[in-house]
Amino acid sequence: MYNKLKASLMVLLGCPLICISMQSQAEWVEWILDPTIELRGENNVNLSSFSADEESDEALRLVLDGGRYFQMSDSSRLRLSAEFEAETYNEFDLLNSVAISGKLAVIHKFGLGPKVPWISPYLTYGYMDVKDDIRSGNFGDIGIAAGKRLTDRFDMSGSLEYSKSNGKRGIQIVPPISSDVFDQNRWTAAIEGNFLLTNRLILLGAVKHYDGDFISACTTGNVGTVLELEDVQAITADAVFGGCVYRLDGDGNSASLDLGYATGRHSSLNIGAEYLAGKADVLEYHNTIFRASFMYSY
Numbered sequence: 122m123y124n125k126l127k128a129s130l131m132v133l134l135g136c137p138l139i140c141i142s143m144q145s146q147a148e149w150v151e152w153i154l155d156p157t158i159e160l161r162g163e164n165n166v167n168l169s170s171f172s173a174d175e176e177s178d179e180a181l182r183l184v185l186d187g188g189r190y191f192q193m194s195d196s197s198r199l200r201l202s203a204e205f206e207a208e209t210y211n212e213f214d215l216l217n218s219v220a221i222s223g224k225l226a227v228i229h230k231f232g233l234g235p236k237v238p239w240i241s242p243y244l245t246y247g248y249m250d251v252k253d254d255i256r257s258g259n260f261g262d263i264g265i266a267a268g269k270r271l272t273d274r275f276d277m278s279g280s281l282e283y284s285k286s287n288g289k290r291g292i293q294i295v296p297p298i299s300s301d302v303f304d305q306n307r308w309t310a311a312i313e314g315n316f317l318l319t320n321r322l323i324l325l326g327a328v329k330h331y332d333g334d335f336i337s338a339c340t341t342g343n344v345g346t347v348l349e350l351e352d353v354q355a356i357t358a359d360a361v362f363g364g365c366v367y368r369l370d371g372d373g374n375s376a377s378l379d380l381g382y383a384t385g386r387h388s389s390l391n392i393g394a395e396y397l398a399g400k401a402d403v404l405e406y407h408n409t410i411f412r413a414s415f416m417y418s419y
Contacts, residue, residue, distance in 0.1 A: 151190040152419070153202065158183050159414035166213065167338040167362045170347075170404040174340050176362055179211040188224075196233070200226040204247070215253040215361045222247020222260075238269040249286075253361050256303050260286035264309075274317040282309045291357025294365065295348065300357040302368045307333030325379040325393070332372045335399060337406060340364040350403040373399025373406070381416075388417045 159182040165175040188202025206220045226243035245262040261284070268278025288303020313327040334354070339347055341364045347353060351369055359366035379393030391414045399406040 152187075153190060153200075154185075154187040154419035155416065156183075156185050157414055157416045159412055161410060161412045163408055163410050165406075165408040166210075166216075168336065168399075168406050168408055169338055170406050171339060171343050174338070174343060174362075174364075176213070178213050178216075180208055180216075182206065182208045193227075196231070197227060197229045200224070200228065202226075213361055216251065216256075218249055218251040218256075220247055220249035220260075236270045238267065240267040241265065255289040255291045255357070255360075258286060258288040258303060260284070268313075275314065277312070277314045279313070280309075280311045282311075283307075284309065291366075294358055295344075295353075295356050298353055299355040302336060302355040302357050302366055304355070305334035305336070305368065307331055307335070321383040323381045323383075325377075325381060327375075327377045329375045330372070331374070331399065334368055334370055335373065335406070336366060336368055338362045338364060338366045347404070351401050369401040371399055371401035371406075373397060379412075387419060388415070390415055 160179065161182060162177070162179045164177045166178045167174070167176045169175050184204065184206045186202060186204045188200060191199040191201070193199050202224045204220075204222050204224065206218075206222075208216075208218050210216045222245055224243060224245045226241055228239060228241045230237050230239045242265045243262075246259070247261070248259045249257060251257045262282055264280055264282030266278055266280035268276060270276040284305075284307050286303065286305045288301070288305075291300040291302060293300040309329055309331050311327060311329040313325070316324045316326075318324055337347075338359050338361070344356075344365050347365075347367060348356075354368045354370060356365055356367040358364075375395055375397040377393060377395035379391055381389045381391040383389050391412075393412050395410040395412075397406075397408045397410070
């Protein structure tokens with residue numbers, strides 16, 4: 122089923138690209154620049170299934186997202202953008218990273234007016250450089266999103282996304298199991314809603330379902346338990362947390378709630394929390410994330 126869905130997404134993305142190639146000149150263009158700075162805390166940053174192995178940490182993240190919108194027709198726009206992201210951790214500095222990526226998206230509205238539904242196929246590709254080198258590699262997403270404003274204060278959207286990342290090969294510690302832990306493929310389905318509480322205050326909620334690869338870590342004493350209970354797809358030594366890091370196929374769900382306060386026409390302060398619960402064949406994985414951020418939209 123996933124192969125058919127992936128093929129369908131390719132077709133959806135291909136159709137707008139054909140239209141773009143036929144467009145001789147955009148009617149108008151609009152520059153965009155959206156910097157964000159975020160402070161995040163996680164109580165299980167290594168996503169361990171064993172409570173005694175869980176590690177917590179805080180990270181500071183900076184994102185610079187910039188590009189242009191091009192008007193393709195009265196109801197369609199093309200977005201071309203590039204994003205730079207840098208992240209630094211308080212304790213586990215081997216997770217520090219920088220990433221750069223490019224995004225292509227087409228946004229189409231089915232008519233005029235604020236309550237008209239919209240649809241947006243998109244494609245992202247980039248490279249992440251991590252201090253722990255085997256985690257470095259390229260990544261990409263292909264997906265489609267759609268949404269609609271239901272009332273003057275409430276709108277909803279949904280999305281389906283396929284993501285793929287390629288890391289570097291680690292040391293093989295359990296032959297013949299692969300050591301390509303950071304080669305991952307995953308599907309994500311999401312539903313999001315935004316509710317305007319006041320002219321300055323907005324409440325944002327989201328639920329997501331994940332199906333595919335995920336990464337976990339465990340100490341040396343629990344490696345045997347993992348190998349006995351799970352179909353481990355890849356495993357290698359872990360320089361970040363010690364012990365091992367491994368890749369499994371499983372599924373999970375997350376729920377998040379964020380509150381945003383507009384500090385001006387182009388800026389906002391935001392606080393929020395997210396809870397993630399996942400499961401492989403037997404073992405379960407949980408993580409709670411708290412975040413605070415400042416966003417500016419030019």
